[in-house]
Amino acid sequence: MTRPTRPLSPHLGIYKWQLHMAMSILHRSTGVFLGLGLLAMAWWLMSIAQGPDAYSEFITYASSLFGRLVLFGFTYSLIYHFLNGLRHLLWDTGRGLDVESVRKSGMLTMLLSVLLTVAVWVYGYSVIGKF
Amino acid sequence: MRTDLGKVRGLGSAKGGTSHWWAQRVTAIGLVPLTVWFIVSLAALTGADHPTMVAWISNPFVTVLLSLFIISGFYHLKLGGQVIIEDYVHQDGVKLVSLLLLKFATLAVGLASFVALLKISFGS
Ligand code: HEM
Numbered sequence: 001m002t003r004p005t006r007p008l009s010p011h012l013g014i015y016k017w018q019l020h021m022a023m024s025i026l027h028r029s030t031g032v033f034l035g036l037g038l039l040a041m042a043w044w045l046m047s048i049a050q051g052p053d054a055y056s057e058f059i060t061y062a063s064s065l066f067g068r069l070v071l072f073g074f075t076y077s078l079i080y081h082f083l084n085g086l087r088h089l090l091w092d093t094g095r096g097l098d099v100e101s102v103r104k105s106g107m108l109t110m111l112l113s114v115l116l117t118v119a120v121w122v123y124g125y126s127v128i129g130k131f
Numbered sequence: 132m133r134t135d136l137g138k139v140r141g142l143g144s145a146k147g148g149t150s151h152w153w154a155q156r157v158t159a160i161g162l163v164p165l166t167v168w169f170i171v172s173l174a175a176l177t178g179a180d181h182p183t184m185v186a187w188i189s190n191p192f193v194t195v196l197l198s199l200f201i202i203s204g205f206y207h208l209k210l211g212g213q214v215i216i217e218d219y220v221h222q223d224g225v226k227l228v229s230l231l232l233l234k235f236a237t238l239a240v241g242l243a244s245f246v247a248l249l250k251i252s253f254g255s
Contacts, residue, residue, distance in 0.1 A: 038208060039240055046243060048247070056181070089156065089160065127177040
């Protein structure tokens with residue numbers, strides 16, 4: 001049988017970039033990146049379990065410039081995904097779903113995720129007396 | 132004559148959509164307090180040496196909280212990853228293999244983390 005021709009939604013590429021769309025994509029990307037974070041956490045725990053030598057080898061990698069960049073990425077991803085996850089949970093209760101509330105909580109999440117990530121790193125560096 | 136829609140109407144998706152959705156929320160809610168605790172604790176442990184780490188992890192409260200973080204984290208990743216695979220992989224064979232790999236990988240790495248945690252806590 002022939003299917004009736006119904007209108008199709010336009011291809012993704014023609015949509016104008018908007019805050020909500022970018023934040024939704026970021027939630028998914030940070031979720032995937034945090035999967036790698038859990039892998040790193042497994043490596044961290046394994047190295048401690050294996051003893052001081054394995055642990056100091058882990059620390060050598062983790063404290064290198066590249067290691068710090070990755071750890072900074074994990075921190076930001078976790079904080080962003082956490083805050084945006086709270087928004088998802090709020091929406092699931094049927095609250096905060098109108099356009100204006102979504103925009104406001106979105107802005108707040110973007111701002112807080114950056115501020116909190118920096119705060120955590122400043123705190124971390126202050127613990128080792130480097131800040 | 133029946134339309135495609137008519138053929139499938141009432142049959143349902145034959146999948147556990149609701150329970151999957153719910154489990155994803157339960158793990159997310161559990162992860163809320165655990166994540167706050169995890170970030171603050173690790174930041175406070177910046178630069179800690181091996182004995183300090185072992186002493187911290189061996190504290191029973193920490194052992195329990197880390198266990199919960201590992202279990203809910205890996206379970207949440209398995210559920211979330213499944214949705215992503217189902218969104219992007221449409222070929223049945225490839226989809227099945229990807230889902231199996233995700234399942235095995237999250238189980239294996241999660242178990243490795245948990246075993247390492249117990250080994251540290253109870254001493255080698
Ligand atoms: C252990 C670290 C975490 C990992 C590896 C992780 C991973 C993921 C992944 C892969 C997804 C699927 C994304 C998608 O379908 O687009 C997801 C979704 C979700 N995550 Fe996480 N997550 C973590 C922590 C958290 C935390 C702390 C929260 C706190 C609220 C959270 C809340 C959510 C929610 C509500 C969803 C569903 C979003 C939706 O319906 O589209 N996650 N997560």
